[in-house]
Amino acid sequence: MQSDLARPNSPHSVPLAAVADATGGSVSAAGAHVQVTGVSSDSRRVRPGDLYVAIPGAQRHGAEFLPAVVRAGAVAVLSDAAGAALAAEHELPAIVVENPRAVMSIAAATVFGTDITAPPLFAVTGTNGKTTTSYLLHALFLSLGLKAGLSGTVERIVGDARLETRLSGRLTTPESDYLHGLVARMTEDGVQAAAIEVSSHGLDGARVDGLPFESAIFTNLSQDHLDVYGTLENYFASKLTLFTPRHAKRGVIAIEDEWGRRAAREAQIPVVTVARDTAEGADIADWLLHIDTEGLERTDFTLRGPNGEELTSSIGLPGAFTALDLSLAVVAVIGAGLASLDEIREALAATDGLHPVVPGRLDLVSGDSELRVYVDYGHTAASFRAVLHALRPFTPGRLFMIFGADGDRDKGKRPEMARAASEESDVVIVTDYNPRTEDPDGIRRTLVETIRAEFPERELYEIADSATGIGHAVAMAEVGDLIFIGGHGHRADVEVDGRIVPYSAREAAVAALREHGWLAEQAPSTLGSPDAMDSTRERRAS
Numbered sequence: 001m002q003s004d005l006a007r008p009n010s011p012h013s014v015p016l017a018a019v020a021d022a023t024g025g026s027v028s029a030a031g032a033h034v035q036v037t038g039v040s041s042d043s044r045r046v047r048p049g050d051l052y053v054a055i056p057g058a059q060r061h062g063a064e065f066l067p068a069v070v071r072a073g074a075v076a077v078l079s080d081a082a083g084a085a086l087a088a089e090h091e092l093p094a095i096v097v098e099n100p101r102a103v104m105s106i107a108a109a110t111v112f113g114t115d116i117t118a119p120p121l122f123a124v125t126g127t128n129g130k131t132t133t134s135y136l137l138h139a140l141f142l143s144l145g146l147k148a149g150l151s152g153t154v155e156r157i158v159g160d161a162r163l164e165t166r167l168s169g170r171l172t173t174p175e176s177d178y179l180h181g182l183v184a185r186m187t188e189d190g191v192q193a194a195a196i197e198v199s200s201h202g203l204d205g206a207r208v209d210g211l212p213f214e215s216a217i218f219t220n221l222s223q224d225h226l227d228v229y230g231t232l233e234n235y236f237a238s239k240l241t242l243f244t245p246r247h248a249k250r251g252v253i254a255i256e257d258e259w260g261r262r263a264a265r266e267a268q269i270p271v272v273t274v275a276r277d278t279a280e281g282a283d284i285a286d287w288l289l290h291i292d293t294e295g296l297e298r299t300d301f302t303l304r305g306p307n308g309e310e311l312t313s314s315i316g317l318p319g320a321f322t323a324l325d326l327s328l329a330v331v332a333v334i335g336a337g338l339a340s341l342d343e344i345r346e347a348l349a350a351t352d353g354l355h356p357v358v359p360g361r362l363d364l365v366s367g368d369s370e371l372r373v374y375v376d377y378g379h380t381a382a383s384f385r386a387v388l389h390a391l392r393p394f395t396p397g398r399l400f401m402i403f404g405a406d407g408d409r410d411k412g413k414r415p416e417m418a419r420a421a422s423e424e425s426d427v428v429i430v431t432d433y434n435p436r437t438e439d440p441d442g443i444r445r446t447l448v449e450t451i452r453a454e455f456p457e458r459e460l461y462e463i464a465d466s467a468t469g470i471g472h473a474v475a476m477a478e479v480g481d482l483i484f485i486g487g488h489g490h491r492a493d494v495e496v497d498g499r500i501v502p503y504s505a506r507e508a509a510v511a512a513l514r515e516h517g518w519l520a521e522q523a524p525s526t527l528g529s530p531d532a533m534d535s536t537r538e539r540r541a542s
Ligand SMILES: CC(=O)N[C@H]1[C@@H](OP(=O)(O)OP(=O)(O)OC[C@H]2O[C@@H](n3ccc(=O)[nH]c3=O)[C@H](O)[C@@H]2O)O[C@H](CO)[C@@H](O)[C@@H]1O[C@H](C)C(=O)N[C@@H](C)C(=O)N[C@H](CCC(=O)O)C(=O)O
Pocket: 041, 042, 043, 044, 054, 055, 056, 057, 058, 059, 060, 061, 062, 065, 170, 171, 172, 173, 174, 175, 199, 200, 201, 202, 205
């Protein structure tokens, strides 16, 4: 596992006793003169000089990995009594606390120095749009001439350096030791502003504790993760903890439905609200977004502030919701004092709007082929609706929707996903998505039965293999049609029967487009680069 970006290159040395003081733990006598230079809760990331945080997890106790941790050069342990006893067997000094995960952020902040200095950090939470809004923030920072950072589902970015999450533990919101190390590295590398995706799991797991967020953004809330939370109310309560002084100085909240309005009412920090002028919350929003023109290539908008100030600009993505995500980013940047509206207007005007690259979200994988094919990571009913609604008006032919549902996650959301997938599309192809340890036939059955019962007129195919389903859609498609592949997004693998198997819907789509003559043969390295992709510009012989 690579971990380089989440570590400062020149770490400081901190007395173990100082970490014990900060965490309120007791340190064994052997630790009196020990110095630590890093913190890790994952044995696979331990470096010489580290304090290893041995966490009792649901699957394992981190102390099980002490032999590997010692070999990797850890010099001390922070753990509960059971972990500390095992550490003594390995002659490692230990700080003993009741709940190691709860205080890990304090240890990490003390060692990595993030309690003293950090770039302005912008947190983004919500069911849909965390990744999108984080990339829009990142693109906005860059357009303002700032050195920028990002941490999210797809990758971690520090200036020009990038690390994919599949190489760094996969979590959208990594553990606090990782995040504090990453922020320390950002400081060291001169990053001037960073966007951090914050999941509800991250909030509950104390993963963002101790990070001084200048601003916290709430995009929206809809059904997801009810396997963990039981009710939307509990899920909402988890998200809302971000909007407290413990985490953030101020907030920016989209108030397009009752969840957003409640978030604004119940937040315990000063918040500013944003809504489209057509949305339910428009009458009370501080900032109003008007969509001037929608298209597949760009969305033109005007954002009006509470004092009559205006920003007319555009975003190089389809969907009014992407303009809303950008508005949240703009208002957060202004609120945090990072730039004025005039400076943002000037920066965006210089490039005729913002042209972000959001990996795996509304990702046009067909280049300039006459058949448009999008791959997208969205895997909730709300995101299906938002995207299909945005694409429908610009699809003169048939709209193909290819999707499946996650295994081992919130089974209750599957029927609503099937509805959302079918409402505005003409052809629906249900495939396997990411079954994990669940029986994929059973997952498809729920989706297919819902569509058959509620949309009997819909042209429906059940094709287990995702690549075959994509191939089938491309083979049937004609000029004017549009294919939307929901779920896989940026991912290059899926979990089947508990095993990680390589699979890229993006590559499957490009291969099918080539096979059926929509795209000329190209070297794979040009994949996804519209300029480099030759369209056959001829109607495929059907
Ligand atoms: C429910 C949950 O979030 N669990 C997370 C939690 O697991 P856990 O506390 O049970 O830990 P464990 O696996 O028993 O391991 C105990 C300790 O041993 C350590 N260990 C483990 C193995 C090893 O070889 N060496 C080692 O040191 C672990 O780092 C950990 O410190 O801590 C682990 C270590 O960080 C995470 O990998 C694990 O995420 C699991 C895999 C997961 O799937 N989490 C998902 C639900 C999640 O957090 N998702 C959200 C995004 C949700 C969304 O919006 O879509 C996210 O932020 O990613």
